[in-house]
Amino acid sequence: MSRRGQVRGLSLFERLYGALLVVFPAQFRQAYARDALELFRDRYREEYRRAQGRGVLLFWGRSAWDAIVSGVSTRWDRWRERRGSAPSARPDRDNGARRRNPLSAIPGDVRYAFRSLxxxxxxxxxxxxxxxxxxxANTGIFSAVSGVLLQPLPYDNSGDLVAIWTRFTPESGYDFPKYPVGSPEYFDYVNQNRTMEQVAAVSSERLALTDGTAEPEFVTAGYVSSSFFAVLRVPPLLGRTLIRADDGAQPRPVYVLGHDLWQRRFGGDSSVVGGTLDVGLDMAEYGxxxxxxxVMxxxxxxxxxDIQLWTQLPLDPERTWRGGHWFWMIGRLAPGVTYEQADAEMETLMAQWAVDHPDHxxxxxxxxxxxxRDMVGDVRPALLLLLGAVGFVLLIACANVANLMLARSExxxxxxxxxxxxxxxxxRLVQQLLTESALLSVAGGALGILFSLVGVRVLLALEGGTVPRAQLIGLDARVLVFTGVVVLITTLVFGLAPALRAGATSLYEVFRDAATTVTAGRKRLRFRGFLLASEVAGAILLVIGAGLMTKSFWRLLRVEPGFRSENLLAVRFSLPSRSYSPSEAVRFFSDLTERVRVLPDVENAAIVSDPPLLRSDVDGRFHIEGRESAVAGEFCCTGGAVTVGYGSFHTLGIELIRGRLIDETDLPDGPLVAVVDEELARRYWPNEDPIGKRIRFLMTDGPWATVVGVVANAKFYGLGESYPVYYHSYEQMVSWTGGFGARTxxxxxxTHGPPLAVAGPIRELVRAIDPDLPIVWMRTMDDIASASVARPRFLMTLLGVFAGVALVLAAIGVYGVISYGxxxxxxxxxxRMALGAAAGSVAGMVVREGLALALIGVVVGLAAAVAVTRMMTAFLFNVQPTDLWTYTAVAGIILAVVVTASYLPARRxxxxxxxTALRTE
Amino acid sequence: MTKANSDRSEEVAALLPLKPQDYHILFVLLDGERHGYGMVKQIERETGGVIRLEAGNLYRSVRRLIKQGLIVESDRRPAPESDDERRRYYAVTEFGRQVVAAETERMRKLVAAARARLATSSGKLTR
Structure with missing residues (x-):
């Protein structure tokens, strides 16, 4: 004994090594474990004398590996000996019952488990x-992961397909990680890359359709280069797709119909191929x-x-101006080229472009x-976050069930x-108890699949329909395999510990325990304490996640939007160029505005290029008179451009800070005016008065517009964004550009009352002006605002539900363990009470014990949260993932739950x- | 007797070739009874540290050798002053002795054959 004391760390390493010996068959352990440990001790001392710390660690590693390999080999030896394939000089000492194939007992075990459960x-x-x-919960979230993230795209070798966007970090300091492409960029990349088999340009636009056998309607059309169909490798059902000759700066339009449109509007008539189609395109250069x-x-x-037909994207190879971005690209990797190679080539090309075109x-x-990955976009991190969260829910559930199983096996x-x-x-005993566990988790799994089927539908409804590929979410083979694996792991996680413990029971122990009730449960209690602490830790993690999302959502809702969203209705128009010249469009909008303004219940009405919160296009570069730009003749500055008709600021409720608004005195052909928001003024004229300054936009050689006013920041780009915005007059723009953007x-x-009350009258007015004109959409601003925060609300709700479940499970767990104790x-x-302990002190003792266990869980959980919540940064608005307030509050909540859950048994x-207590002996 | 011997020789042949570590364990035990640590140290010394057995591996071999009847757990103890009564000692059996002899003979032949071949082929190789 004294020898052992001189060697540091021996007892720990020895215990670890002793634990590792379970790899060996029990019989072997009986015969040799003591000797093996003795040898381990001798060798340890030797190594310690020779090399101290590092040598000891190496030795332990070697011994551990040796024990695992030898243990497995010994089991293998035994198995072969039993099969009689290895020479054995002595008969096997195993008894007959043990030698029987353990699998043969399973049906009996299942029956027994059924009866016992x-x-x-x-x-x-x-x-x-x-x-x-x-x-x-796991099946549900995983079925979403499977359908949305894992299911391959339905194209030939779809793994070779890539999306190409630009990343835009303008000098204003904002970062646009996914920004469209312009045509010089497209042609340069097509000509310079060596890693793509084909590259295509892609965009989409809504068109007004009047041909065929139905009402006029808006359909979404794919605007694509002719290589589009070759990249995706999808052949047409009838006729042909686009060919090279269809491309060009001013192409003769051809249309490829989608199957649905062909069936719906043309009754599936194959003779439409070769016929003509009349669509309203808002592009003057375009027939x-x-x-x-x-037909596809x-x-x-x-x-x-929702794409219904395809037509050409007009691409001019001669165009060299690198501003103007309105489409994106897809490409197919050339045979034998890996994604990494293509990516590396792209980086090289971009380094060159930065040298060749520093302006752009x-x-x-x-x-x-x-x-x-591109199509799935930001849903991916959200789904993975949820998958992580439900993983913890399952772990907590397992810990809870393990607790129940232990209590049962007691x-x-x-x-x-x-x-x-x-x-x-x-x-045999272990196998039988594991059978019970397996039966329970299979039943749980089956019921869980039912839950998930319902849950996923609820989830998608809650999310508000912005999840791409949501139609692919369902119970496929992959999901079932996943659930199977989860069930298996679950069985092991919650079933193994109780089963092994029960298997180790001996009759002697049972009776010994019965005689000494006071301390016998200690060891088992320690294990259950461990389970409890891990439940608390898991619950902390989930509640903190939910807490952070809630705080972030609350902050988002408290953002000053800069406009009044209540009692505001927005109606989108896109006038077909076939029936509206620019001046007719101007007349239409002024006519409509006049008539709407006099409707009962209407306070004011105006037109604007986009209602707030819906802007995503940021290509509003502009130039300030006298300002240097990176390259002569280019725009110097970046901001969002909003086109407004007279009365827009009043109607939207955007507050004037200084100067004046754009009004009827700003005649279409009069001096051009602009209004900027505070953010833009602060950014570009930090110490100056912006009023009287001149800017120009849309064309680098366009006319100058004078800034006449500064307004409050209105959130056109979403509540979480603060992109600078400038406003200019609709009537003036249509006039000086010769009709640009007049129709959309x-x-x-x-309104004075509920905005939808005027929806009907407005539709009637539109029909009265132009019976053939469809309204693109009509929404209340409250609806738009609510939809704009649908994603964070969805994440918050879901994490909240998971955290609630975790909290309830943890509370049940604490209650169970403390009650048991x-x-x-x-x-x-x-x-104690007979000796005079007060009821209060006994209750206090019990609660203290619960708290002590929970505190371990709290500490571990908080530490884990610091590490894990960093992954949530992208989902949080104005909240740090290590928000002290949230952490403190959550720790408080958890401790309160623990105290409550242990108070009930404490009171008992x-x-x-x-x-009575003493009589129970 | 001769019949029994020939039977044994078949059994002996069935066990050849021995695993190197089994051979070394038997080889060390020819010297006298030893406990686990003794065997490990002796083998390490004799092989110049090339073969170093850890506990799991050693006792796996011990178990196998006992099953095969090559060694036995010994009742005898060496001189009381050097004895450590916690430890079990092992001794080689007569059958084990025969197996070591047979394995040694097999290796001797192998070594001889290899030498001869190396001698005749060495010229070609250097050229």
């Missing part, structure tokens, strides 16, 4: 429900009548599921993304002890009648 329906129901919640050249097969819709490609370059110790005494091997505007209407110690408590403990 049906005898305790309450226990069974609680366990199955707990597991169903855990497994169901509106074109030939239908082909069913289910083909790209880039979005410093801080602005193309980049590749695998197409699937109750059955006598039964197990007797069975063992009658000759049941340890392995939104009408905003401020109290029950085990009734005798002791009785003695304090009411123990000493006489």
């Amino acid at each position: 049906s005898r305790t329906p309450g226990f069974t129901a609680v366990v199955v429900l707990t597991l169903a919640v855990g497994i169901g 509106t009548r074109g030939e239908i050249v082909g 097969p069913e289910a083909f819709a790209f880039p979005t599921p 490609h410093v801080g602005h370059g193309l980049f590749l993304t695998p197409l699937l 109750g059955r110790r006598r039964e197990l002890g007797v069975r063992k005494a009658l000759g049941a091997g340890r392995g 505007m939104s009408l905003v209407v401020r 109290v029950a085990r110690r009734t005798h002791e408590i009785g003695i 403990a304090s009411r123990v009648d000493p006489l």
Whole structure:
């Protein structure tokens, strides 16, 4: 003993090594474990003398590996010996029962488990429900992950497809990680790259369709280069797709119909191919009548599921101005080229572009993304976050069930002890208890799948329909395999510990325990304490996640939007160029605005290029008179351009800070005026008065517009954004550009009462002016605002639900463990009370014990949260992932829950009648 | 007797070739009874540290050798002053002795054959 004391760390390493010996068969351990440990000790001392710390660690590693390999080999030896394939000089000492194939006992075990579980329906129901919640949540989230993230795109070798966007970090300091591409960039990349088989340009636009056998309607059309269909490798159902000759700066329009449109408007008539189609295009250089050249097969819709037809994107190879970005690109990797190679080539090209075009490609370059990942976009991190969260929910559920199972096996110790005494091997008992666990988790899994089917539908409804590929979410083979694996792991996680513990029971122990109730449960209690602490830690993590999301959401809602969203209706128009010249469009909008203004219940109405919160296009570069720009003749500055008709600021409720607003005195052909917001003024004229300064936009050689006013910041780009905005007059723009952007505007209407009350009258007015004109959409501003925060609200709600489940499970767990402890110690408590302990001090003792266990969980959980919540940064608005306030509040909540959950058993403990307690012996 | 011997020789042949570590364990035990640590140290010394057995591996071999009847757990103890009664000692059996002899003979032949071949082929190789 004294020798051992001189060698540091021996007892720890020895214990670890001793634990590792379980790899060996039990028989081997009986025969040699003591000797092996002795040898380990000798060798350890030797190594310690020779090399100290590092040598000891190496030695331990070597020994551990040796034990694992030898243990497994010894089991293998034994198996071969039993099969009789290895020479054995002595008969095997194993008894007959052990040598039987353990699998043959399974049907019996299943029957036994059924009987035993049906005898305790309450226990069974609680366990199955707990597991169903855990497994169901995981199955549900995973089915979303599977459908949205894992299901390959339905194209030939879809893994070779990439998306190409630009990343734009303008000098204003804002970062636009996914920004469109312009045509010089497209042609340069097509000509310079060596890694793509084909590259195509892609965009989409809404068109007014009047041909065919139905009402006029808006459909979404894919505007694509002719290589588009070759990149995706999808052949047409009828006719042809686009060919090279269809491309050009001013192409003769041809149309490829989608299957749905062909069926719906043309009755699936194959003779439409070769006919003509009349669509309203808002592009002057673009004819509106074109030939239908082909029909695509069913289910083909790209880039979005609502695309109904395809036509050419007018691309001019001669165009050299690198501003103006309105489409994106897809590409297919050349055979044998990896994504990494293409990505590396892109980086090289961009470095070159930055040198060749410093005006445009410093801080602005193309980049590749695998197409699937691009289409899934920001849903991916959100889904992975949720998957992580439900993983913790399942772990907590498992810990809870493990606790219940332990309690149950405590109750059955006598039964197990007797069975063992009658000759049941340890392995048999373990197998039988594991069968029970497996049965429970299979039942939980089955119920969980049902939960997930319902849950996913609720989830998608809650999310508000912005999840791409949501139609692919369902129970496929991958999801079922996942659930199967989860069930298996669950069984092991919650079933193994109780089973092994029960397997180790001996009759002797059972009776010994019965004689010494006070301390016998200690060891088991320690394990349950560990389970409890991990439940608390998991719950902390989830509640903190939910807390951070809630705080972030609250902050987002408290953002000053800069306009009044209540009682505001927005109506989107896109006038077909076929029937509206620019001046007719101006007349239409002024006519409509006049008539809407006099409707009852309407306070004000005006037109604006986009209602607030809906802008995503940021290509509003402009120039300030006298300001240097990076390259002569280019714009110097970046901001969002909003086109406004007279009365827009009043209607939207955007406050004037200084100067004046754009009004009727600013005649279409008069001096051009502009209004800037505070953010833009602060950024570009930090110490100056912006009023009287001149800016120009849209064209680098366009006329100057004088800044006449400064308004409050209105959130056109979303509540979380603060991008600078400038406003200019609709009538003036149409006049000086000769009709640019005249036809696509939104009408905003401020009402006295509920805004939807005027929806009908407005539709009637529109019909009265032009019976053939469809309204693109009509929404209340409250609806738009609510939809703009749908994603964070969705994440907050879901994390909140998971955190709530975790909290309830943890509370049940704490209650269970503490109750168990109290029950085990009734005798002791009785003695204490008989000796004069006050009821309060007994209750305090019990609560303190619960708190002590929970505190470990709290500390571990907080530490884990600091590490894990960093991954949430992207989802948080104005909240740090290590927000002290949230952490403190959550720790407080958890401790309160623990105190409450341990108070109930504590109160019971304090009411123990000493006489009854002592009589239970 | 001769019949029994020939039977044994078949059994002996069935065990050849021995695993190197088994051979070394038997080889060390030819010297006298030893406990686990003794065997490990002796083997380490004799092989110049090339073969170093850790506990798991050693006892796996011990178990196998006992099953094969090559060694036995010994009841005898060496001189009381050097004895450590916690430890189990092992001794080689008569059958084990025969197996070591047979394995040694097998290796001797192998070594002889290899030498001869190396001698005749060495000229070609250097050229």
